[in-house]
Amino acid sequence: MVKRVEQQIAFAHAQITYKKEGGAVLFTVSSCFLKKPFFASLLLLRKSKNLHWSTFITAGTPSFAVRKMKLLRLTLLVFAWGLCQAQNFPPSFSNVVASVNIEELQQEYTDFVIYDVNATDPEGDNFTFVIPENSINSNLFRVEGYSGRVFTQPGVVLDREVLSRDDDPLHLLIEAQDGMHDEYPQFRLIIVLQDVNDNPPIIAPPYTSLSVLEDTELGFVLVEVEASDADSGNNGFFYFYLDETSSLFQLERETGKLRLIRELDYDNPLTRRHTLTVIVEDLGEEPLMGQSTLEIVVEDVDDLNPVFEPSSYTKSISENSTFGAFVERVSARDGDIGVDAAIFYTLEDAGNSLIDGNLSFVINSTTGEIFVDVASLDRETHSSYSLTVQAAQVNNTSKFASATVSIIVLDINDNIPVFDPHTNADFDLHLEDILNSTSPLPFNVSASGDIILSSPLNFEITEYYLFNVIATEAEGGNASAQVRVNVTNENDLIPVFQQLNYTGNITEGVSSGAFIEQVKAVDEDKGIYGEITYSISGGHFDDFYINTYNGAVFTDRKLDYENRSSYTILIDAVDSGNRTAQHLATLTVEVLNINDNHPLFDRESLTVQLEEETEEGSTVVALNVTDRDGDNLTERTFSIEAGNEFGNFTFDPELENVVVTLSRLDYDERPGLQEPIMLTIVVNDTLFTDEMILTIQLVDINDNSPVFQNESYQFxxxxxxxxxxxxxxxxxxxxxxxxxxxxxxxxxxxxxxxxxxxxxxxxxxxxxxxxxxxxLDINDKRPSFVRDEYEVSVPENIDIVSDSVSARDMDAGTNAEITYELIHGNTNNAFVIDRKEGVLSRNPNVTLDREDEDFYVLTVRATDGGMPSMNGTATIKVTIMDENDEEPIFSPTYVSTSITEDTPTDSSVLTITATDGDTPSNAMLRYTLSVTGPPEPEPGCPEPPSGSFSIDGESGYIETLGEFDREAVKRHMCWRS
Structure with missing residues (x-):
């Protein structure tokens, strides 16, 4: 079991750690005399007798440099101690990082303390707190050199929405410098800006107009109002509501979806336009709100039948009207004012208008004009007609309306008089015009004295007639009476517009009541029937009004070009007899655009990323600007008002809204480019401006290759x-x-x-x-023989036996040097082996005799030169080869037997056996009978007679060859082979 020891010893600013495992000791020295921490590793290999240490030494920060064999005394510890005591050390911070939470500031606080930084100097030297040059956020904060108090820079407002939009904290590096070093430890202050509710929610755009069909389904989402709040947390959450409760619309509180909850009605002029004020309010403790205007314009759909104006007509026509004579024009319009579908007319009998099954009149299906469709009319046959006119929509014949047309046929004097059979005195009656008009009187007088209308009257030409009725007798007497016939006016003429299409222009934004155009219609009727009243019968009732007496059209409210640039108004003229003009007049109102809207960026701020080394003139971003006045009314210009001090950016001269680079930017070389570049962009349309903040984050690209500190390394x-x-x-x-x-x-x-x-x-x-x-090699490999087993054969009695074994060691140097020795099986030390070469030889002092030892199993060991050494073994099998050095030996050497004299020929006598100590190849025996007797024949034993016996050469079997006579030869015979 390996015993492990660890101990740590501190010497002032030096620290030495060592540990021991088995035969190795590992030292680690943490020194303070370098600018960066120094680490020295001393690997103890073994302790020598003279108490020096054989080591490898390395040094680095931390690193292993080239290891070299050296002798290093333990006084290295004292050396490290002395160096540390002689050096000066930089100040150090009590902690290297700290975090502080502060509320974002909405005004300048020059003396607002962010944090107190603490540091100490080991030698008690004076030092100053400093924010390193070009440090991130050094433009926002400053540190008081002697106290370490961190303040905001003068004039700086810590606005979270600008400085920490993604809620990322601000980082500030601070050093404590004593002026004696090139590098100093750094303290990192992490400043978390906590949000305050200083931004109201904003609905973009502030004004929205949308058109909605009047038959839109209930529950349909008309629009989803979108808002944003730059604050965070509850301060950035908001809900929607309408300023006034609406019976038609419902605004969802969380989503801003506006739904229709009651049916819309275009046909009521008062409900064609709805203006809603949308309020958005955040959830801050002191809520802030924003608002926008939402205008909903109801669009007409085709849901009403056509309408006749008027619903019935009465017309008088002379009975002498011929085929194709104009009778009347009927007029119907689409009941859906905003749709104004085309109308076609058909004519039907209302009950008394058929002659021989046919109508006497025909109607123009497009214009509604009714004409006579027979050769002539006859009042005496039909004094009146009743027709039904049907008006249907061209696009939907299921929508139609009907009107009644009554036609009265006026009589003419087309029948001769018939005399009364009872006559008075004969006299002649005739009429005499008193007024001496150029036109003949339209009257005749009958013999009976009836004054009869002879031609149609026209009130517009002659309002009355004055004439005498003169009766003259045949005898020459006469009498007269004055007659005044007053013509009663009838509404027989319709108003006619002087032109059917009018065009008027009006500038947007002018006050209500501005004059646009005057339409004019005339009615040839006199009196009240010639008086015309004008009205708007189609188009936009709530945007315009018309002087009913003179046809002058005025605005009824301020018009906005951006909401609608053109209007079409249908104007009708009606006389006092309720007869309308044959054709409606159309007034097209063109709204003239003026610069009354601000150009607006599509967002207040935008952050884009730009790769460093981007080519000069490359596009950074295309800014989107909308102007409800349109793109062509005024010329817009873009400019960078702030943040472009180095002139890195400009606008493309051709694509004015595109920001491009003016130079190639290098993230790694130019100071300040690592921080976001905040540009203030202004758009100007000559009257109004808008601005936004464009933040350009230069993105580093991998354009620099790593550089090694050394050209090569050796370990x-x-x-x-x-x-x-x-x-x-x-x-x-x-x-x-x-x-x-x-x-x-x-x-x-x-x-x-x-x-x-x-x-x-x-x-x-x-x-x-x-x-x-x-x-570096260690002795970790055992010697290995080429073969695990060797076989050697040698003749016995040979003077020299030579063979060799071979082993190899995968180690190097001394660890691979091999010596050989025989460790087992070397009976009588019959063999010796060369220690270096592995050559096996016979011991010169020993004779090999196969008959004594014919086989040896030797164990040879190969040992390397390592300390400690390692070894391997192999087996050598030595076979001693036989030589014919042994004579055959009879066993026994003397044999005696007897046979009878009458023993027949070829009879067995006995079998002789001999042995040979050599190997079988040298011990093959051949038996023969020799006439030579023993060297010392037995006394009285004569030589054997020849031809009496025979022997088998291989088996030693002896048998008789002839007859025997005991009386002739009594004694035994003796022989050998």
Whole structure:
């Protein structure tokens, strides 16, 4: 089990930490004598006898530089202590970051304290609080040098809606400087602006006009009122309501949706236009409100039948009227005044107008004019006619109306007189004009004395006639009587407009009662029947009125070109007999536009992003401006009134509403461009202006490659270090913003170079540096034999036995140096092995005799030179090869047997057995019979006779060859092989 020890020792501003694991000790020294924290790592490898320490040393911030072998005494601790005591240290803050919440300020507070910053100096030196140059938000705040109190800058208003629109806090960096250092620690103050209810909700636009069909379904959403409030929280939430309760409309409190809740009526002039005041109020403790005007114009729909004016007609016509004679003009109009659909007329019998099944009259379906449709009329046959005229809409024949036309046929003197059979004295009657008019009298006198109308009368030509009736007898006597005939006026003529189309112009905004145009109609009737009354029969009743006596048309309210630029009015002329003009007059009123509306930006403020390095003349944004007066009435100009001190932006000379760049902007080099650029944009139409705030946030692009601090790096590391062991540190700096300047490192796979990995920007820019890492060997690999088992065969009794084994070690240097030794199976030390080369030899002092030991199993061990060493083993199997160095041996060496003399030929006698100590190849025996007796024959044992016996050469089997005679040979025979 590895014992681990950790201890921390503090020396003033130096801190040393060491820990021990197994045979290694790791020191970490945190020193204070550099501008940045210094870290030294001392890796103890082993302790030598002379009490020095063999180490690797590295230094950095923090980093591992090149590791080199050195001798370093433990007095390094004292050295670090002395350096720290001799240096001066910068002031330090009690904490490095703090947050403060303040309400946004709506007026200048020069002495308003935001926060008190605290710092101390280790040596007690004097120091000053400073906001670094070009620090973000340095234009808003200042710090009191000796106290650390943070104030707002003079004249600065902390408006959350301008400075912290997205509720992002403001950050302020502060340093405590004692004048003795190049760099100082920084304190970050986070200022959160809390909202106050200082912005009323705004409805855009402030005036809205919309047209709604009168048959719109109930519940339909006519418009959704939109509002905005720059405040936040409850101060920025709002609800809607109408200034006055409406019986027709309902405004949803939360959504601003205006719904129709009762039916609309265009036909009532008083309900054709509705003006609503919409109120929006926020939820602040002291609520603020805004309002807008919503004008709803009801548009007519085709829902009414045509209307005759008048509904009945009476006309007198002479009976001598012939085919095609004009009788009367009837007129009907669409009951929907705002639609004014075309009308067509048809004529029908009302009960007594048919002659032989046919009508005597015909009507023009378009104009409504009625004409005689027979050769002539006859009062004596038909003294009057009753017709029904039907008027229907061309676009919808289901909508129609009817009117009655009564036609009276006037008599003419077209029948001869018939005398009364009872006669008086004969006399002659005739008439004599007293007034001596140029026209003949339209009267005749009958023999009976009846004065009869002989031709139609015309009141407009002659209002009365004065004549004498003279009776003359045949004898010459006469008498006379004066007669005055007064012609009674009839309304037989209709008003006629002098022209059917009139045009008038009126400037918008003029007061009610302004004269526009005068229409004129004439009626040839005299007296009251010639008196004409004018009226507006179609168009816009509530916008205009007409002098009923002289036809002069005036405005009834102020007209607004932006709501409507043209009106068409239908004017009718009616005489006192209620006869209308054959054709209506049309008055077209053109409203003349004037510059009475402000140009308005579509928003009060706009934030856009612009990439740095954008080409000069590039479009930043196109601003949208609306002017209810239209785009062509006046010339609009755009200008940048504030925020363009460096002249970076202007307006496109051709596209006047387009902001373009004047120069290439570099986010990383130009001071101040990291902060939002707030431009005050003004639009002017020569009379009215509007302004908005355009905030341009210059967006950093990844246009700078990271730069390594060194051209190359070299590191050393012991093999077998665990994963994530720090080998060394390479450092690269990217001057792009934090988003793109954060460098990520990776190992480039092809050449193993160090590569900063992709940052958040696109495209990625990379730089490579060569980092050479030398891996230092440790003795972690065992020697390994080429083969786990070797087999060797050697002849016995040989003087030299030579064979070799081989092992390898994956370590390097001393750790890979191998020595060999035999550790097992070397019976009688028969073999020796070369320690360096692994060559196996016979021990010169030992003779190998296969018959004594024919097989050896040797264990050879290979040991490396590491400390501690490691080893591996292999097996050597040695086979001793046989040589024919052993003679056969009979066992036993003497055999005696007996046979009978009558033993037949080929009879078995016995089997002789011999052995040979050599291997089978050298121990193959061949048996033969020899006539030579033993070296020392037994006494009395003669030589064996030849041809008496035979032996099998392979088995040693002996058998008889012939007959035996005991009496001739009594004793046993002896032999050997």
């Amino acid at each position: 050393e590391v012991f093999e077998e270090e665990p994963a994530n062991t720090e080998v060394g540190i390479v450092t690269a700096i990217d001057i792009d913003s934090e988003e793109f300047g954060e460098v990520v490192y990776s190992i480039y796979p092809n050449d193993k170079s160090v590569l900063p990995g992709p940052s958040d920007g696109f495209p990625h820019i990379s730089k490579t540096v060569q980092a050479t890492i030398e891996v």
